[in-house]
Amino acid sequence: MFQKFLSLPRFHKRLISVSADVVALLFSLWAAFSLRFEQQFWLPNREQLVIAGLTVVFTIGVFVKLGLYRAVVRYLNDRAFLTVVGGVAASALMLILLGYWLEVLVPRSVPIIYAAFAFIFVSGSRMGVRMLVSRPVRHSKERVAIIGAGETGLQLCQALDQGTEYQPVAFISFLASNHKALINGIPVYDVKFIERTIRTHRVKRLLLALDPDSGVNRKKLLKQLEPLAIPVQTVPSMSELIAGQKRINDIRDLEIEDLLGRDPVRPDNAQVSASLYGKSVMVSGAGGSIGSELCRQIIQHRPKVLVLFEQSEFSLYSIERELKAINTIEGLGVEIHPLLGSVTHRRRCESVMRAFNIQSVYHAAAYKHVPLVEHNVIEGVQNNIFGTWHMAEAAIACGVEQFVLISTDKAVRPTNVMGATKRMAELVLQGLAQRQSETIFSMVRFGNVLGSSGSVVPLFRDQIRDGGPITVTHPDIIRYFMTIPEASQLVLQAGSMGQGGEVFVLDMGEPVKIADLAKKMIHLMGLEERTEDNPGGDIEIVYSGLRPGEKLYEELLIGDNPQGTAHPRIMMAREVSLSWSEVEEALLKLTRASQSFDCQNVVEILRESQTGYAPNGNMADLVWCNAGQREPFSSSEGRVIQLG
Template identity: 70%
Template sequence: MRSSIVSSILGWSRPVKRFVSVAADLCLLSIAIWGAFALRFETFNWLPDGKQLVVSLATVLVTIGAFVRLGLYRAVIRYLSEHAFLAIIVGVAFSSVALIVFGFLFQALVPRSVPVIYGAFAFLLVAGTRFSVRAAVRRPREKAKNSVLIVGAGPKGLQLASALSQGVEYRPVGFVSLVSSNHRSVIGGLPVYSVEHLEKAVRELDASRALLALEDVVPVNRKQLLAALEKLSIPVQTVPSMSELVAGQARINDIRDLEIEDLLGRDPVRPDTAIVSESLYGKSVMVTGAGGSIGSELCRQIIRHKPKVLVLFEQSEFSLYSIERELRSISQIESLDVTVHAILGSVTHRRRCEAVLKAFGVQAVYHAAAYKHVPLVEHNVIEGIQNNVFGTWHTAEAAIAAGVERFVLISTDKAVRPTNVMGATKRMAELVLQGLSQRQSQTVFSMVRFGNVLGSSGSVVPLFRDQIRDGGPVTVTHPDIIRYFMTIPEASQLVLQAGSMGQGGEVYVLDMGEPVRIADLARKMINLMGLEEKTTDSPDGDIEIVYTGLRPGEKLFEELLIGDNPQGTAHPRILMAREVSLTWDEVEEYLGRLTRASQSFDCKAALNILIEARTAYSPNGGVADLVWCKSGAEVPEYHDQDGKVLRLS
């Protein structure tokens, strides 16, 4: 009944609502004046004389006019803010002064205390009725909102609470402060709990979810915070970073699932921006594979260092169109004045690469073009070799011919003692560049090797998130499989940092801390989305983790170094590997043999060459190339560099 009456009132037209507000204020102000005189004369039987009546009416009418000028009747009561509060204060103060002035003009009996008492009564009645109506109207809506606990009691947390209060989906019920001394305090009318009392806060405030609103510049022990959040029985989400807010890329109330770097439980690696800027500012730079996950982020990072020209080299038309459009927008909005060229082409076409490099006077190349999905490359051996090995070789030779100053290869931890074709081709690509670095000194070649990139195409995090949203199960290949992880921005920053440090032939790796167990990552994501893992001990859980077995070419753990004696660099989190390399004559011989094997589509010969080429390639399963297997080819025999036979079943 009550809600229907409220809905009916809310359905009135604006003119009707304003008329009701004016009529109500006329009555309330009249009551305030009568009350002030009655209190002053200490009698409830007080009636005004003729002059007092005129003064009272004039005061009320002038006050209504003041409220109109202050815009009080334009304010929507259900969304009243501090601005309406201030308008009432100013209007009432003006009204009290008007009462004094009219009393003097009409020579009416207006004791000095009456305007003060009247002002207090008028404010209480006008403001009190409005905020009471606001509370009555908003109460059902507030109850319908999802109650949220804001983790972070800084400026971002307060801004988020204010934005959510004005919205229609979430209702802030309290804060969690990372500073223990803030426990049991109150901010913006909401209670504050310390991290140690996080579970208590959720229970007492009946929060349905937790929102992370951490300050970008304040150091946070992410691992400890995540461990506390995982214990909650509610989903945990986050809000955009301050850089996204400042750039206008997002709003404070754009709620989303936890950022990938939050799942890592460690602070991201920061580059030395001064050194990176020096190597890019005013230069002509080309990124191959510019439309891919790593290549596109590289472009976003590079363009903000204001190169003179940025060349996007990509074979996928749609990917190229998308990144070109985004970069042109960034350049225009941020007034970077960078010339962006979108070039279609394949890194396997040397003449095309050389023509592009010469046409735009490219000084630095970041080679991100590669086939990187392990099972797909395992099923398409020759194409993987063509793109990863010959694509790198042809682009590098084109760079030498075009007089490019720096060439940086994006490599992978799977190139270390590889058990799959993708890793073997990337290790072979490293050997190619090391050989070219020995052959000449004009172009500085360097390689950057890092672990799995979260958020890239084929990453486990988006896959797990989709599986959890679909109700499960979450598929993990093996309960003990572990991986090193980093974010796309981290990987891109490392590439830029290494590109500025390289002297020729170095392989750089990132000190990525402790590896992450994939099954633990899946459990963490399930818990942080407010769900429970379904196990034999907990059959009523929400999401089950299913182990599917290792895929072709996959191993339980990855390494970043072949040797055990890495060398430090100017950056505390970047190491330089000390590993075996081949002379250019040896590399050239292997490349010639790979060319002939590829041209004849001989997977047997191609894989045998990768094993012989001191890549440390040791396949852990049978030949998985789909076309090769379909053709019924004989099982090949492989030999390692010591002549030992490696047979693939």
């Protein structure tokens, strides 16, 4: 019967609502007069029937005007009840006026009693229907507890109530005084009783909804939640909500900052803005994980021109579309120019910089996946070393003011080709900084970027969702970690601080053990690790062994005496550099070896170039190893093949 009512056309439902309100208003009028005259079976006279009819007709008209019958009952909110209050108040006032104009006896207390009854019946009928409609939906929802009893938690609760997936059944508060209070009709429990709360309310999922200024130690909180073996998720950040990028009920897996367990580096926005506002800026590798985040942050500082330089057509299209949407929505007024091109083509780089009068370059284009570069030595050298050199020479020729290289902790005492090429790229820029003073070159060195295309976190998450196993190379392997936004902020900060030839590094706190990170992700996704002691667990961790060029421990500094900067969490490395003549000689050797596709010679040159490169394995280049070549390659005419 009730389902049949719900399936009626909208017009029929409105007729039923109007009819129900007419009955409710007439009954309220009769009840008000009966109570006033203290008569159990009071009957109105002709004049009282007239003013009752006119009052009801007027009230229904007010309700129509206020839009009460356009509101969908199952989604009624506070505004709808305020509409009922306004309509009932107008109705009571009309009753008084009609009694005065028509000279009908209406005692002064009757309008007040009538208004109270009318509100109870009109709003109560809607509340009842809403409860009946939502009851079956609530039973099918997943029961969740919201961690955080502040404004963010309340907004999330209200949003979830209107949705179809989750039913909030408890709040978890960090204030003992809130214990057993009620918020939005839902009980609040102290965090100390979280385990009992989960059992009592049959909670299937925990949702983090912490206010930005809550001061909660997330690392300590996640450590407390790990043993519960229940999925833990979070809501979007406040910046995403303010920017309109996400909604409060866009539940997602834990933020990577949470897994990292430390506060991210905060940039000096005034200094960064001063270096970008109104400038012409170019980002190479603009479609990559680091490059795209750099673009998102740069555009917020309102440069005059932002040039996106990228060799991948799809990546360039994606970041251009996103940035143009941000530019339009926020009214930033930035000129965005998407350009296809490779950093290995010096004339292309130079023509782009001249055409748009580039003042700042952020060089994020690089091959950074260690095993892939190990298997493709020549391409790694071409892109990471010669690409950096060509971009830098183009910047000098075009009078670019500052040039920032995105480097890596793998450039420190490298054991792989990728790290060696990035260290060589650093030496190239340091040599160019000595050769001239017009363009300021600086480098930013940081650890593994969580959430990037080469990060272990999305890989682990996919493996967990596929049922495992999680593959970790070694039980003792450790890495420094940071987030993509944090890395990008550091790059922008360094760009504003550089004076020429500096290598900036981040104080990244304690390194993270990869195996511990994997275990934490398993637990926080509500699963158990499968071990010999727990064969019934969900996900197994398998150790696959170190890959070519990989080492157990990464470092951020070559020397042991870093120098402080104006930023408390950014240091400047004091490291040995080469003169430009030495760098140029190494580049010429690398050019000849690359042109002849002599991978063995390339590796030897990198070892001899004071990069600190010490390979921990044999040559792994796939073409070199499969062809069994040991002699330089040339064409059938005997000419050396030119690359790039």
